[in-house]
Amino acid sequence: MLFPGLLSYCMSKAAIDQFTRCVALDLAPKQVRVNCINPGVIVTDLHKRGGQTDEQYAAFLQKGKETHALGRVGQADEAAKAIAFLASSDSSFTTGMQLPVDGGRNVMCPR
Template identity: 40%
Template sequence: MDFSNKVVIITGASSGIGAAAAVLFAKQSAKVVLVGRNETKLLDIAKKCKDAKGIEPLTVRADLTNDEDVKKIFDETIKHFGRIDVLVNNAGIGFRGGIRDGVEIYDRAMATNVRPVYLLTSLATPYLVQSKGNVINVSSVAALKPIKDVAFLAYCMSKAALDQFTRCVALELAGDGVRVNSVNPGATKTNFAEAAGMSKEQTEKLYESRDQNNPLRKMAKSEEVADLILYLASDRAASITGATFVIDNGEMLV
């Protein structure tokens, strides 16, 4: 797969799946735009991207819950590269809590995991129509089934909303040649659980449980999810839109 002269925006690019996807796109000669809140980590990933093929990426420090920051991403991308071919909506946060924990968690989950994706995709659409580009939304198996062992009600709801967003926008933009798809990872070895407020010990127990109970007896690696993102963004997936692709080591089966 060759992404020469293609401009790829990746949110949440400073770690985990976003960072792995950024490096992988860079290895395929893409011009990568790295978006995240941690500038130090962004610069570290930027160096890895440049080392891949010598193409200098653009880094944009942004808080996606701030509309002006979101607009800045597109202003800087167009100023720097002049076009947009792929938008990877990867940034998202886990929110622990159930129905007894009040509505504030729900408000935060939707404001963080859904609203920015809506705004980002809306602002990207005119450029994607010009380039006949595509959008990849990073969702979760939590959109399709409740998370076992831990209450993640609002998070599950936000990811279910994201999947429906994928289908609706895919239908709306299909006539313009723009594809929209979703990647739905199961448990993946990233900093997700700790970022959601779990202790290191709780995270280790959760990961041990997934390694033991997933049918394939393992968890996914960020690079494996990134491979799927790359494929869906490529011309090889030219006939795929409005789809949700589960990558979960069989987690959905149990």
């Protein structure tokens, strides 16, 4: 997803995706799996620590109800469970993947 005015953020997300694929290829012969998650908006202190006021953060979370297909933002435990799955033997034949944990945000048209 692209966001105007956030070049560094967007580039870093793309870099992590490519890094995941490249490291997965390099480490596959050693049977090391490398995957990542691509989260949507997850409720954390990140935005407040970045300078948003309580009112701005509340508005940001409210907007998230419109930008995520499931009509809500995510919780940290939802991202953690996806990470635990990728780290577990349940995903033993998965490497080089970026798993969207975003409430369907990646399938919506940007607004």
